[in-house]
Amino acid sequence: MTLGGGDRDYPPADAAGFVEFARSLPTPMIYDAIKDAKAIAPVYSYRGTENRLRHYERLSHYPENLVIVGHAVCAFNPVYGQGMTVAGLDAQMLDECLQKQRQRYPEGDLTGFGRHFQQKLAKLHTIPWTFAISQDSRYRGSEGAKPNLATRLTINYMDLVLKALTTDAKVCQAFLEVLHMIEPPTLLFHPKIAVKAIGQFVTGRQKLEARKQN
Numbered sequence: 001m002t003l004g005g006g007d008r009d010y011p012p013a014d015a016a017g018f019v020e021f022a023r024s025l026p027t028p029m030i031y032d033a034i035k036d037a038k039a040i041a042p043v044y045s046y047r048g049t050e051n052r053l054r055h056y057e058r059l060s061h062y063p064e065n066l067v068i069v070g071h072a073v074c075a076f077n078p079v080y081g082q083g084m085t086v087a088g089l090d091a092q093m094l095d096e097c098l099q100k101q102r103q104r105y106p107e108g109d110l111t112g113f114g115r116h117f118q119q120k121l122a123k124l125h126t127i128p129w130t131f132a133i134s135q136d137s138r139y140r141g142s143e144g145a146k147p148n149l150a151t152r153l154t155i156n157y158m159d160l161v162l163k164a165l166t167t168d169a170k171v172c173q174a175f176l177e178v179l180h181m182i183e184p185p186t187l188l189f190h191p192k193i194a195v196k197a198i199g200q201f202v203t204g205r206q207k208l209e210a211r212k213q214n
């Protein structure tokens with residue numbers, strides 16, 4: 001069980017506080033699932049939530065015989081659970097690029113390979129990076145460029161998807177497939193998902209109102 005927070009609203013690292021934090025979430029689902037459960041391990045907390053992208057592809061003099069992958073290039077807020085996927089895709093791309101290089105230069109020449117690879121890698125990182133920073137930009141304490149209108153609309157839409165996935169297995173599956181880069185982000189805007197997201201939002205509001213009144 002992982003709980004995350006932001007803007008000084010963080011899950012406490014003691015068992016009782018952790019469960020209480022779950023109660024403060026917009027949906028009671030997680031609290032209901034853990035309130036009577038027995039913890040089998042202590043709570044561990046982690047506050048390294050920054051996103052970091054290094055633009056090695058923009059270096060005017062890129063050194064020969066050097067490639068940089070994984071966290072050394074692009075590190076994410078771990079709450080989105082995409083760092084290992086991206087590191088794996090980096091390794092896959094390196095393998096493909098090296099195979100092509102070998103076909104082109106069977107004698108093993110790697111001149112210019114590193115720079116070309118970093119440029120391709122930068123494109124691969126665009127989608128997961130945009131996802132992470134647009135979600136994190138909603139926190140008042142986040143640093144960096146403020147989101148534009150398109151990003152703000154995407155964030156609002158993602159809120160609907162996040163609410164819907166707590167009660168709809170198909171929306172949940174689509175979200176996880178996009179998060180782990182098995183499917184493109186456009187899947188979340190498919191009419192089948194959009195209708196569920198908006199529908200669940202209406203139901204969710206009604207339930208929230210009912211809870212407030214009780």
Ligand SMILES: Cc1cc2nc3c(=O)[nH]c(=O)nc-3n(C[C@H](O)[C@H](O)[C@H](O)COP(=O)(O)OP(=O)(O)OC[C@H]3O[C@@H](n4cnc5c(N)ncnc54)[C@H](O)[C@@H]3O)c2cc1C
Pocket residue numbers: 046048069070071072078080081082083084085086087
């Ligand atoms: C709390 C937390 C939860 C996470 N949860 C998820 C998740 O659910 N899903 C997911 O996909 N990703 C998750 N991630 C992200 C994932 O762990 C990283 O994206 C991934 O480990 C990056 O792999 P890497 O090989 O690039 O770097 P690392 O795994 O950081 O490996 C770098 C290695 O280099 C070593 N090293 C550093 N400097 C030197 C040096 N000078 N000399 C020799 N060795 C050195 C380090 O000791 C380390 O072993 C999480 C990360 C954290 C912190």
